[in-house]
Structures are given as structure tokens and as C-alpha cells.
Amino acid sequence: MPSEAGRAQGxxxxxxxxxxxxxxxxxxxxxxxxxxxxxxxxxxxEVGKRLAGSGIAALEIGIPHSxxxxxxxxxxxxxxxxxxxxxxxxxxxxxxxxxAAEGVPVVLMxxxxxxxxxxPRRFAAEASQAGVAGxxxxxxxxxxxxxxxxxxxxxxxxxxxxxxxxxxxxxxxSICSHSSGFVYCVTVTGITGxxxxxxxxxxxxxxxxxxxxxxxxxAGFGISRPEHMKSLRGGADAAVVGSAIVEAIExxxxxxxxxxxxxxxxx
Amino acid sequence: xxxxxxxxxxxxRFGAFxxxxxxxxxxxALGELEDxxxxxxxxxxxxxxxxxxxxxxxxxxxxxxxxxxxSEHFGGxxxxxxxxxxxxxxxxxxxxxxxxxxxxLRMGKRRIIAETGAGQHGxxxxxxxxxxxxxxxxxxxxxxxxxxxxxxxxxxxxxAEVVEVKSGSKTLKDATTEAIRDWVTNVRTTHYIxxxxxxxxxxxxxxxxxxxxxxxxxxxxxxxxxxKLPDVVVACVGGGSNAIGIFTAFLDDRDVALVGVEAAGRxxxxxxxxxxLVGGRPGVLHGTYSYVLQDGDGQILPTHSISAGLxxxxxxxxxxxxxxxxxxxxxxxxxxxALAAFKLCTRLEGIMPALEPAHAxxxxxxxxxxxxxxxxxxxxxxxxxDKDMDSVDAE
Ligand SMILES: Cc1ncc(COP(=O)(O)O)c(C=O)c1O
Numbered sequence: 001m002p003s004e005a006g007r008a009q010g011x012x013x014x015x016x017x018x019x020x021x022x023x024x025x026x027x028x029x030x031x032x033x034x035x036x037x038x039x040x041x042x043x044x045x046e047v048g049k050r051l052a053g054s055g056i057a058a059l060e061i062g063i064p065h066s067x068x069x070x071x072x073x074x075x076x077x078x079x080x081x082x083x084x085x086x087x088x089x090x091x092x093x094x095x096x097x098x099x100a101a102e103g104v105p106v107v108l109m110x111x112x113x114x115x116x117x118x119x120p121r122r123f124a125a126e127a128s129q130a131g132v133a134g135x136x137x138x139x140x141x142x143x144x145x146x147x148x149x150x151x152x153x154x155x156x157x158x159x160x161x162x163x164x165x166x167x168x169x170x171x172x173x174s175i176c177s178h179s180s181g182f183v184y185c186v187t188v189t190g191i192t193g194x195x196x197x198x199x200x201x202x203x204x205x206x207x208x209x210x211x212x213x214x215x216x217x218x219a220g221f222g223i224s225r226p227e228h229m230k231s232l233r234g235g236a237d238a239a240v241v242g243s244a245i246v247e248a249i250e251x252x253x254x255x256x257x258x259x260x261x262x263x264x265x266x267x
Numbered sequence: 268x269x270x271x272x273x274x275x276x277x278x279x280r281f282g283a284f285x286x287x288x289x290x291x292x293x294x295x296a297l298g299e300l301e302d303x304x305x306x307x308x309x310x311x312x313x314x315x316x317x318x319x320x321x322x323x324x325x326x327x328x329x330x331x332x333x334x335x336x337x338s339e340h341f342g343g344x345x346x347x348x349x350x351x352x353x354x355x356x357x358x359x360x361x362x363x364x365x366x367x368x369x370x371x372l373r374m375g376k377r378r379i380i381a382e383t384g385a386g387q388h389g390x391x392x393x394x395x396x397x398x399x400x401x402x403x404x405x406x407x408x409x410x411x412x413x414x415x416x417x418x419x420x421x422x423x424x425x426x427a428e429v430v431e432v433k434s435g436s437k438t439l440k441d442a443t444t445e446a447i448r449d450w451v452t453n454v455r456t457t458h459y460i461x462x463x464x465x466x467x468x469x470x471x472x473x474x475x476x477x478x479x480x481x482x483x484x485x486x487x488x489x490x491x492x493x494x495k496l497p498d499v500v501v502a503c504v505g506g507g508s509n510a511i512g513i514f515t516a517f518l519d520d521r522d523v524a525l526v527g528v529e530a531a532g533r534x535x536x537x538x539x540x541x542x543x544l545v546g547g548r549p550g551v552l553h554g555t556y557s558y559v560l561q562d563g564d565g566q567i568l569p570t571h572s573i574s575a576g577l578x579x580x581x582x583x584x585x586x587x588x589x590x591x592x593x594x595x596x597x598x599x600x601x602x603x604x605a606l607a608a609f610k611l612c613t614r615l616e617g618i619m620p621a622l623e624p625a626h627a628x629x630x631x632x633x634x635x636x637x638x639x640x641x642x643x644x645x646x647x648x649x650x651x652x653d654k655d656m657d658s659v660d661a662e
Contacts, residue, residue: 065565065566066435066566066567067435067440067444067552067553067567069289069290069444069447069448069451069553069554070290070292070451072448076434080434080435083566088564089564089565111551112288112551113550113551113552113559113561113565113567114564114565114566115565116550116551116565117550117561117563117564117565118564118565138290138291139288139289139290139551139554140288141287141288141289141290141291141294143286143287143294144286144287144288161291162290162291163291164290164291164292164294165292166291166292166293166294166295166296166454166455167291167294167295168295171294171295175291186290186291186292189292189451189452189453189454189455190292190451190452191290191448191451191452
């Protein structure tokens with residue numbers, strides 16, 4: 001099969017931009033996650049802009065969903081707050097656009113039903129116009145991906161798929177070949193949420209993924225502490241930090257101090 | 268359409284509906300579950316064991332019963348009940364729980380989780396876990412724990428841990444979301460016994476396979492009683508397991524009309540209801556593409572029904588398919604009408620139905636008036652009403 005990783009390398013500039021941004025040189029890249037509309041729209045744009053300038057490689061922006069199957073209590077709560085304050089898919093695209101204008105690559109993370117309801121074709125076109133680089137849909141496994149990801153590709157959006165600790169080796173291969181931009185390696189068997197320690201099998205899983213793709217590999221779920229960054233260096237290209245950042249935002253901050261602290265451990 | 272096309276999902280789908288919209292972490296477990304289920308289903312030893320538990324533990328076959336005074340009240344059409352209320356623990360839910368517990372044992376998984384609304388599926392799951400020595404955790408929304416408190420006590424006595432779910436609307440939808448999150452986290456050791464024909468493939472097919480015993484028995488019983496089939500089969504639809512259970516045997520009987528009854532709550536037009544097929548549109552909820560109650564932005568809407576077991580914003584994908592192909596007609600009945608049917612059935616037949624099948628009984632009355640004397644209706648009496656005493660008293 002002609003790999004989509006290969007295709008992505010030849011694709012338009014926004015495509016390779018995400019790849020370049022996430023590929024580790026000697027360091028570990030940091031990807032921050034925030035929820036659009038949390039704690040409200042105006043504030044989330046401010047926070048997003050500040051995070052954009054904080055030294056992160058890319059920003060994941062969550063579109064809130066009423067039933068987030070892959071998220072722990074922190075992100076679920078942030079989503080509920082955002083929905084209560086009137087955040088919508090269209091509003092989240094607006095947040096993404098405002099933040100992407102700062103120059104940071106923006107990746108949208110959302111569940112499949114809001115995308116289906118919005119119409120995947122329109123969603124893809126508007127996301128692309130907003131300057132979004134790629135999309136992650138955690139409840140869209142490769143088997144169900146078409147035709148939705150077809151619309152994403154047609155709009156020059158990267159399609160990032162997830163590998164989990166429970167994914168068998170040959171499936172890792174097909175997930176990598178469906179992915180572009182980067183491959184998202186879910187480090188824990190579970191949902192999002194900060195953990196004290198990362199699982200023992202994580203380096204092995206990262207090796208298995210890296211063997212099978214030229215794309216950068218980002219580790220995510222549970223990652224929250226400087227010592228996690230240290231242990232990921234060399235094993236992953238990037239680390240995604242979500243719940244810890246969302247918690248800082250929930251407390252009224254902008255999470256930049258946390259990002260700076262984590263970045264120190266990335267070099 | 269051939270029976271094969273109707274009853275065997277292709278690539279996990281009934282027509283356009285079904286699928287596996289779940290986090291990657293669950294994909295291999297779903298694959299394993301599908302393989303194990305097909306293997307078990309084809310294994311005579313498994314079937315023998317299941318048949319034994321159905322007889323001695325569940326109390327099958329359950330009878331069909333001529334509701335003569337109700338028939339008379341509704342103008343003379345013959346109304347029969349399939350008595351799933353006589354199943355051990357009081358509802359059809361045990362048919363599914365027993366089968367899935369046997370499968371969990373076969374897979375070597377000793378921790379069981381479940382979601383529950385009315386508490387009937389939670390009680391059924393806690394019961395099989397007690398019976399087979401399995402560890403059991405049941406997720407239940409705060410509001411349901413309140414309105415079905417007797418079932419909470421039963422589950423605890425049976426040794427289950429009941430986890431209160433305080434998020435969202437605090438009902439079945441949120442309990443299901445929480446159970447799936449638990450499964451994502453503990454998938455290596457845990458089997459999730461989902462309570463209806465919902466969720467990702469293979470659940471809708473597997474739960475259907477385990478519930479179709481209702482209709483398989485009823486069809487035979489009806490034939491030997493009456494020498495012909497009923498004009499209409501009616502069942503209530505929450506997620507849709509008792510309805511699929513009784514409908515499946517009749518799908519090929521083109522002269523038998525099939526009617527699914529959803530919960531209209533305070534009225535479908537008020538927005539305070541749980542009628543996914545009558546009042547919703549296609550979308551993804553809990554891993555499956557089917558009809559869903561959602562707002563314009565794809566957010567799942569809060570629901571309302573007097574009956575906790577029907578209070579769910581989704582419905583099984585096979586029902587979505589049967590709806591689109593028009594093999595089954597779906598209607599909705601209000602809280603008020605269901606409550607009146609509950610009382611009527613209790614007084615006239617000495618059978619106190621659960622509030623869920625009370626919806627079906629009301630609609631059977633509507634059809635009976637149209638059919639008149641000489642007509643015949645089979646109603647799936649999916650469970651008994653003891654659990655609903657508090658809700659009924661409160662009205
Ligand atoms: C007695 C009874 N009937 C019906 C239902 C609804 O479920 P389903 O539509 O899956 O049969 C329930 C659910 O709790 C129930 O307890």
C-alpha cells in the first residue's frame with residue numbers, strides 16, 4: 001500500500017508544517033491541549049494565544065462534546081463548562097482561527113458526532129480555512145474513518161490516528177499508514193487525566209510505533225510532570241499534555257508557567 | 268428483504284447503522300468479543316449450558332397469558348402477554364446477563380461492569396455475578412438511584428458495588444458513558460455486560476442473539492395455542508432489547524405487524540421525551556451509529572421519561588434499520604398514558620407491569636380499538652412493576 005505518510009511528505013505546506021514542528025531534534029517537543037470555550041470563549045482565545053507563544057510545538061484545541069468517551073473528569077468538566085457557556089462547533093472553529101493566526105500549528109480534537117452533525121465536508125472546509133493543520137477524532141477508529149477522513153484530506157488537513165497499548169502490532173502498521181502529520185501514541189490503557197507515573201510498557205510501545213512510521217510520534221494521556229518529559233526524551237518525538245494544562249486553566253491561570261517548567265525538562 | 272439481510276449485520280452494520288465508534292483502546296477487545304461470541308454461539312456445549320441456566324435459573328420458557336379482562340376492556344381484540352415479568356429477578360434483562368456472564372467466564376475475565384437505568388439490568392448483572400462468583404461494578408445515575416432505590420438495595424445485597432454517576436443528566440446515558448470509560452481503563456481484566464442492543468458491534472448482535480429466545484418461544488407458544496400468528500406484536504423500546512428479542516422471530520412473518528413503543532414523556536412536541544426514533548435523527552452515541560436525540564450541534568440532549576428504563580437518548584442500530592426499512596412501526600406513548608395503563612393492567616389482570624411495558628400495554632389498547640373483536644395482539648410484558656411503586660405513588 002502506498003503509505004499516506006509518504007503522501008503527506010509531498011503534500012501542501014501546512015501538512016509538512018505539523019510534521020516538522022513535532023519532529024524531535026535533540027529535544028522533546030511539547031504539544032499543549034486546551035478546550036475551546038473553557039472557561040469561556042473570550043478567555044480561551046486569550047489563553048490559546050499565550051500558549052501559542054510559550055514555546056510549544058503545536059496546540060490541540062478540543063471541541064466540547066456532551067459525552068466524551070475518551071476523556072477523564074478534568075477534560076469532561078471543561079467541556080461541560082464550555083457547553084454551558086454556549087460553545088459550539090462553529091464557535092470552536094473561531095477559537096482555532098484566532099489562535100492559529102499566532103503562527104502555532106493547531107490540531108482540533110473532537111468526537112465524531114459533532115462532526116457528523118455539522119457535516120464532515122463543511123467541517124473540513126471551514127477548519128482548513130481557519131488555518132487548522134490537522135484533526136484527531138478519538139472515537140473514529142480506522143475502520144470507520146471513511147468517508148470522513150477523505151473530506152479532511154481533500155481539505156489538506158492532517159488525519160491523526162491513535163495507537164493504544166492494546167493495539168496489536170499489525171494493527172499499529174495500518175494505523176500508521178492511515179495517519180499523517182504525526183501518530184498519536186496513547187500511553188495508558190485508559191482515558192485522559194494526569195497520572196503520577198507513566199506505564200512500564202510505554203517505551204516498548206513507542207519503539208513498536210516508531211519502527212513502523214516515518215512520521216513523528218507523539219505520546220499522550222496521563223503526561224503531566226517534568227520527570228515524564230525526561231523519560232520520554234529519545235523515545236517519542238513529542239509529548240501531549242492535556243489535563244494538567246486544563247486544570248491550570250480551570251484554576252484561572254493560562255498554564256504558561258507549567259509549560260515553561262515542562263519545556264525545561266524537554267531539553 | 269431476506270431474513271439474512273435483516274438479522275446478520277454486515278461488517279458490524281445493519282444497513283447504514285451500527286459500527287464501532289470507540290476509542291482505539293477498545294478495538295482489540297471488541298474484535299476478541301466478536302470472535303468469542305461467534306465461537307460460543309456455535310459451540311453445542313455452550314448452548315447446552317445456556318439452555319440449562321435458562322430453564323433452572325431464569326425460569327424459561329416463560330408462559331404466554333391471555334389478558335381476557337383487558338381484551339374485553341379494549342373492545343374484544345385478543346390480547347396476550349409474553350410473561351418476561353416472570354423471569355427470575357423480574358425482567359427480560361436476565362436473558363442477556365446470563366449469556367454474557369457465561370461468555371465472560373469463557374474469556375477468563377472475572378471482573379464485570381454494567382450500566383443501569385431502571386436497575387433491572389444492574390440487578391440481573393449483580394445476580395449472575397453472585398451466581399458465578401464474579402466481581403461486579405454497576406454504574407447508575409443519581410436520579411435513577413433515587414427513583415429505583417429498591418433495585419439499588421438489591422444490587423448491594425447481591426454483592427455489587429454501585430457507583431453513583433453525577434455527570435450530565437444523571438441517568439442511563441451518563442451511566443453508560445461512565446461504564447465505557449471504566450472499560451477503556453480496565454479492558455484487559457474486565458468484561459462489560461451492556462444491558463441492551465446498543466453500543467458498538469458486536470453488542471447489538473450479541474444481545475439480540477441472547478434475547479431472541481423471547482420471540483422464539485412466544486411464536487411457538489402462540490401457534491400451538493391459536494393455530495395462527497397474532498396480527499400485531501407490540502413491545503416497548505428503550506435501547507430496544509426486549510423488542511428485538513420478541514420481534515426477531517416474527518421478522519419473516521409479513522402478515523404480522525410489529526410495533527415498537529418509545530417513551531413520549533410529557534409529549535414529543537415538548538422536547539421532554541426519550542423517543543429517539545420518533546423524535547431524533549441519525550448520529551453516534553456510545554459507539555454506534557443509530558437514531559439519537561441531539562441538538563443541532565451534535566450534542567446529546569437530556570431526556571425525560573417516567574420510566575427509567577426507557578429514559579435514554581439512543582436506540583439500537585437494528586431498530587434504526589427496521590425503522591428505515593419500515594418493517595417495524597415506531598410510536599411514542601406519554602408518561603400519563605403509560606401510568607394509566609399500569610394501573611389498568613394491575614386492576615384488571617392482577618399483573619403489575621413495569622412502567623416500561625406499560626407504554627406497550629397502552630398502545631396495545633389503541634390498536635385493539637382499531638382492530639375490534641377478532642383481532643389479536645401479543646404484547647411483550649418485559650418486566651414487573653414492584654420497582655416502580657415509588658414513582659407511581661409520587662404521581
Ligand atoms: C422491564 C423493562 N422493560 C424494558 C426496558 C427497556 O430496555 P430495552 O428497550 O432494552 O428492552 C427495561 C430497562 O431497564 C426494563 O427494565
